[in-house]
Amino acid sequence: MSNILELRDVTRVFGDRTVLDRVSISIRQGSFTTLLGASGCGKSTSLRIMAGLDRPSGGDVLLDGKTVSGLTAYERNVAMVFQSYALYPHLTVAQNIALPLTMRHLSTLGRVPVLGSLVPGASEARRMILAKVGETAEALGLGELLDRKPGQLSGGQKQRVALGRALVRDPSLFLLDEPLSNLDARLRVRMRSEISALHRRTGKAFIYVTHDQTEAMAMADQIVVMIGGKVAQAGAPRELYERPANRDVAAFVGHNAINFLEQGDGIEIGNSVAGLRPEDLSPDTAGTLSARLESAEYLGSEIVLGLRSAKGTEIRAIAPGDYAVPAPGSELRLGFSPRKLHLFDATTGARLETAA
Amino acid sequence: MRLSPDQRSALTSLWLAGPATLAMVVFIFLPVAIVAVLSFTDYQFGASSFNWSGLDNYIKLFTSSIGQRAITNTLLYVAIVIPFSVGFGLFVAIGLHQMSTWAPRLSNVMKTVYFLPVAATLVAMSVAWQMVLHPSLGIVNQSLAALGAAPQNWLSDRGLVLYTLAMIGIWQSIGYNMVLFLAGLAAIPSDLYDAAEVDGAGSGWSRFWTVTWPMLGPTTLFVMVVTATNAFRVFETVATMTKGGPAFASDTLVYALYREGFVYFKAGYASAITMVFFVFLLVLTLLQFRVVEKKVHYR
Incomplete structure (x- = not known):
């Protein structure tokens, strides 16, 4: 198995504050990696650099062995789920899920509501998108909600829509930024196993940012503990628990x-x-x-x-x-x-x- | 005597809201009612009696050429000012919002400059505009002449004057709209832009249509209502620069109301104009809030 994503000595400086200090992380193809750390430790910044939403001040980002520093998030074909879900409030659930596909398969003119159907190839593309959105929504149990707006959904449902928007496009890699932290405890446990199941089903690499060590231990096969902008230890949950590399990791890991x-x-x-x-x-x-x-x-x-x-x-x-x-x-x-x-x-x- | 908690809280509410309500009834609702009654009479200021004249005042306003001119001029003025003022306001706001990330100081200076016309007295500004638009000395015509174009009589050409006033109206309101749009832009969560970027809507144009424009919906609605009400009320520029002329080419509802009421003392007719003006505003506001609100708050 090869590395799908690699950060090599990535440094990120905001003004005079070093947020990431020579961070190196390797993500294996098909693995479930958790970036674990307290708030402000640089885990979200690492994820944004992986996604291409932020640029490193130094170091390299490799996707599938190739440097991608110059590519945008879209060109990297990564999917991202945000803590706030970041759903478009003016679009229905179906339109939210469909957006990555409409952006890819329809031209600017083809996206215009009525006029768009006159563009050659637009109606086939529309049918394909509709079918894919329906499939994804069914798989996530959103079939009944396709015509609702995000404002009418509960937290858990919004979370599913955000997942659907990530799933629909068949990305090379899934990035999840504290996706469960806005849910109540009971729902969080349920969504945890749903995300794990999703990971098994897609077989794609998942990178999951969290401050909750229970979540990390339960889901990941690799945990990267970050403290103060540095990688404190990376390894399997058992390894981290049984042989913590230093005092801080020992204090962070474990119920x-x-x-x-x-x-x-x-x-x-x-x-x-x-x-x-x-x-x-x-x-x-x-x-x-x-x-x-x-x-x-x-x-x-x-x-x-x-x-x-x-x-x-x-x-x-x-x-x-x-x-x-x-x-x-x-x-x-x-x-x-x-x-x-x-x-x-x-x-x-x-x-x-x-x-x- | 002891009051129950319910009665006490009712009394507190009455005490807090009562005076303002009373003032509103006495100073707003009552005068409007009186004006509404007067609009059906031939009352003149200072006269000791009046006669009921039914709908005569309204018929006169809608059938006389001067009345019609005032109404169409006002509507045309509003129709020009709203799209340009809102459009330019949004344009400037987006520009300055992005500028604040790489040149915050310059961006703040520019914001102040754009806001100056809002803060300045329009009457004083009108004098400045009169100089700028002066047929022979004004900088506009001088520049046109230097470029080889024909100079224009901006304020005394019947075909031009209303557009000139509309242009000044736009200039005056852009700054205000810009400030409102800037507040709206600042409130858009950055996560949405990130999501758009990941979803492939990261280029300037699709970013605008996927995130910025829909998220500014409530702001845009508010800006349009405010701009429309202010445009309907256009008065200072007309009064100071053209007096409604030449030949009523720049006559507007509020200026006509002022002329009829306070120059000719025809209180009945002026009241009818006021009522029409009032109805225009009411319809506009209701339309925007009832019809557009649902589309704007995404429920």
Whole structure:
């Protein structure tokens, strides 16, 4: 499998602010890549540079092995879904979905409502467009809504129309900029699996920008974590979770915020910082760590314990749902498997490989 | 006595909205009603009595050649000013909007320059225009002569005068329309332009028709209504530069109303003109809001 898209040492400077600093990202053909990071980390700028909506100040963008720096978004034939959906409010759902096709297959004259039908070839093109739009709309469950305007649709429906507009044109690559962040939690989970299904069906590469690590972990086969305009780590979700390259990535990835322990918190680690995920730390009478219990959140399947070490560091641990929680203030012993301990350099934050 | 919360909030509403409503009734609705009544009489200012004259005033306005001239002149003036003023306003706004990305300082200076005619007193500006359009000394005719073209009597040629006034009307209103369009342009989400770019509508022309023009719909409607009402009310330029002449060639409804009412003191006839003027504006506004609103807000 080859790379469909590649950023090579891409830098983007706005005024005196460096938003992207020598970013290199490779996207494999047919893969699902997530650009993950907090707001302002440069993930959206990277996506816009991939799309051709923004130009890099330095570095190269390669599409299918060829430099595309001079090509517009349309010439790159990428599809993009925006956080705001960016639907044309004056066009119906059908017209919104059809727009990329009408722009491609009809001349300027052919797009004029009545006059257009007199242009040679315009009516065949129109029939083809109508058929494709119908097909796409059916696949997304929009068949009933084709004559509505975007203003009459719910958030989820707008999202589907935006997806339809991307799907209808058979692009080389799909770019999605936080497409689910305007939806409510329940709908977000559903759309998540729908987008995954769409990815499997089209077989095209998807690049998905999000700040939500759960979304990234659930959908992607490659996650690129971006911090401060740089690529902090790129790899499969499992790799990122099990072997975070530095402290910041460890803090960003994972459902429960990771604990950082220092010398004096009850473990012998010398002059480094230990990362230990709450799910790898549980009450154990034979455990080596000791901390005072401060709070307990009962979540049914598990109980999240909030503790404090003798040195005052906050520690979170997870106990099974049937664990009998002792009174707050009591000293608890916690156990963990040494294999699950991540060690980081105290000054640079980089991963130390002597852990195991 | 204790009032229930409902009564108290009703009282507050009355207290807040009441004075303005009262003022509107006394100073707007009542005079309009009086004018409407007067328009069916032969009342003269200062007279102690009047006679009912039925529709005589209206018949006179619509059948006399001077009355007809005032109406057609006004309609022609409006028909010229609206498209050019709105079109140029939009054109200038788009130009300055794009300019503000690469030359913000110059763009701001230009905005101010375009807005000057709006801020300036039109009466004073009319004097300046009179100089510019002077048959022998004015810069317009001097330039025409230098180019070898025949000089024109811009303000005293019967066939030209209305177009000259319309041109000044356009010049005066472009700045205002430009400001409104600039606000409309600033409100268009940049995502839509990005989407258009990705969809292949990224070139200037298709960008305009796919995003800019439809998104400016509400602004354009508002600009047209404002321009139309102002054009219907054209008075200052007529009064200061031509007095409706030569031979009523630039007579307009409001100028005729002023002449009949305040020069000849024919309050009845002037009231009839006012009512016609009022109906024109009402129809125009209703038409634009009822018919166009649905098409503009995309519901």
